[in-house]
Amino acid sequence: MSTEIKVPTLGESVSEATIGTWFKQVGDRVEQDEALAELETDKVTVEVPAPAAGVLQEIVANQGDTVGVGALIGMIGEGEGAGKGSSDDATEQPSKEAKDKAASDSNGGYGGESQSDQQQSAGGSSGSLTDVNVPSAGESVTEATVGTIFKKVGDHVSMDEALLELETDKAAQEVPSPVAGVIRELAVSEGDEVQVGALLMKIEEGASAGEKGSDGSGGAVANRAPKADEHGADGPAAARSEEQAAEGKRPPAPSARKLMEERNLSADQVQGSGRDGQILKGDVLEAVSRGAPSSTQEKPAAPKRAEPSKDDAPREERVKMTRLRQTIAKRLKSAQDTAAMLTTFNEVDMTATMEMRKKYKELFEKKHGIKLGFMGFFTKAVCHALKEIPAVNAEIDGGDIVYKNFCHVGMAVGTDKGLVVPVIRDADQMTIAEIEKELGRLAKAARDGKLGVSDMQGGTFTITNGGVYGSLMSTPILNAPQSGILGMHKIQERPMAVGGEVKIRPMMYLALSYDHRIVDGKEAVTFLVRVKESLEDPERLILDL
Incomplete structure (x- = not known):
């Protein structure tokens, strides 16, 4: 049955x-x-x-x-079933006799024999092979680009240890190992385009690093090295990759490695700013701008007049856009093309908020285990304003306007891979302490490349803080299909007229970009005034006024 x-x-x-x-x-x-x-x-x-x-x-x-x-x-x-990936139907998988025959016909070589067949016939194998496939990255994501591969064939891995990094049009995520064992096959290289469900590598479960693979050499025969190696890269960066792996550091990113080889730089001449000290392309460019000396290599002596001048150096470099960057570009341009986007400005005196933060920051950190920043205040102020002006929290869906009775506030975060917008869900139901904790978690995940797609879905309004980079004023672009985004900027002391006197005050410009198809000018200005009032009198946030 x-x-x-x-x-x-x-x-x-x-x-x-x-x-x-x-x-x-x-x-x-x-x-x-x-x-x-x-x-x-x-x-x-x-x-x-x-x-x-x-x-x-x-x-x-x-x-x-x-x-x-x-x-x-x-x-x-009905039935008890077989092990993972096997079948009761003889047509689904070849019998053991058929596998043995295939092995003998191939004269011990790889030939037409599958990697799993080889592992089953290898005397040194101690466990079954487990496939590591491209995981589902969430709604509408069907493919990804292989980023950095952290492990090589023959390496032992623990369960849940990061194997490689995948870049999608929404985020960069690490693929963890589903089992503990030894990597026997790599099916992809850095830079490959892969579909959801595609094979990435095979792991022999329960094996130890010293055991031999199917070819008797301790590694799999179907190993695909990163593309830089396929082209015969043998520069200083390549010479250092194994040393870095031994030291627990990540090898340079592919684009960084290529540039290091072109500029004849070794890894110890570049300070990596990526995760676990990984060298990124920007780190190499910075090292070049500082005038880092080239690695010493034996080269034929040449007259000084033959030395290349700066004018002979490459003046441009073509680098393929990542999927994340391509999607950022498409969405930002789409927002400009679709929405009737306007920006209104105001300024806020941060004196009261800064004094409250200064007064309670030590007690706050002691009780809640996290530092008290400004984002908690701004998020609460935004939630209060969204409740009063619901159009700013709405979106257009065809011929309808969808009003949201909740506040999922996105926080734009810049990473070395591009802009991501993790979402604090139901921020209107949270305390300032809860907001700061959730923001800390999301910011760390963004920096470490561990944001899940679910962390970036469902936002109803966005806050972006250009002030951390020194921006004094900007016109932020909407994060479609949202109808509003608040831009925070640098706090700067300026002379202000207060009660008929000129006083020095810490001031911040605020910018609200909004979709004029939904939000009228009066509503946009009122929204920004309510945010200003809450920040200049933060007791209003506590009393829900």
Whole structure:
């Protein structure tokens, strides 16, 4: 007896979905209500639970297929099932005899034999091979670019240890190891474009680093090295990569490594600013601008007049845009093309907020375990203003205006990979302490490249702080489909007329960019005035006034 697996009801107005990831393979044992697959719609990502316990007998709809509500996507049969990735059906996988024959026909070489077949026949293998695939990166994300690969074939990895980094059009994320063992095969190189579900590498579960792989050499024969090595890179950066790995440092980013080789620089001449001391392209350019000396290498002596002048140095460099940068560019331009965007300005006297922060910052940090910054005050002030002027918290959906009765506030954060906007969800329900804690968590995740797609979805309003870089005034661009974004700027002392007297005050310019299709000028100005009032009299935030 078989049980059908069908696409569940996905909510109002949602009639179809895309198969994101299958968590099980044909032949796998499944329990009732266990997650089988992930469905992606234009609104949410949902998991499909098993309607009954048994064995996954058939997969009807594959990853990437578009299916309607109620459509058949798989079948569950009776039985205990086999191990992961195996099947009871003889047509799904070749028998052991067939594998042995294939191995003998290949004369011990790689030939047409699969990597998993080799591992099963290798005398040194101690466990089964586990595939590491491209994970689902969330709604509407179907492909990614392989960034830095942290491990090589033959390396031992622990469960949940970072294996490599993937860049999507939304974020950069690390892929953790699903098991502890030894890497036997790398299926990708740095810079490769990969689809969700594609094979990245294979790990022999339970193996130790000293055990030999299928070729008897301790590593897999199907190792694909990073592209820089494929082109014969043998400069100073390449010579240092193994030393850096031994020291626990990440190798230079591919673009940085290429530039280091062109400028004849070694890794110890460049100070890395990336995670775990990784050298980024900007670090190399900075080292070059400081006049870092070239590595000493044996070269034929040449007359001084033959030395190249600065005019002979390359004046431009072509670097492929990352998916994240491409998406940033498209979305920002789309916001300009779509919205009727205007910006209104005001200024706020930060005296009262700064005095309150100074008075309570030590007690605040002692009690809550986090420093008291300005973002907590600004976020609360914004939430108060959004409740009074709901149009700034709304968005256009076709011919409708959707008003949000909650405040998911996005915080624009600049990283070495580009601009990301993590979201503090239900900020209007949080205290200042809770906002500061959540902001700290999101900022750290952004710097470490560990932001999940869910961390950046659903924002209703955005705050961007150009003041941390010294900006005095700006006109921020809307984060579509939102209708408002607040720009914070540098706090600067200026002479101000106060009660008929000239006094020096810490002032900040505020800028509100808004979509004039939804928000009228009166509403935009009133919103900004309410933010100003809350910051100049922060007791209003405490008393909810």
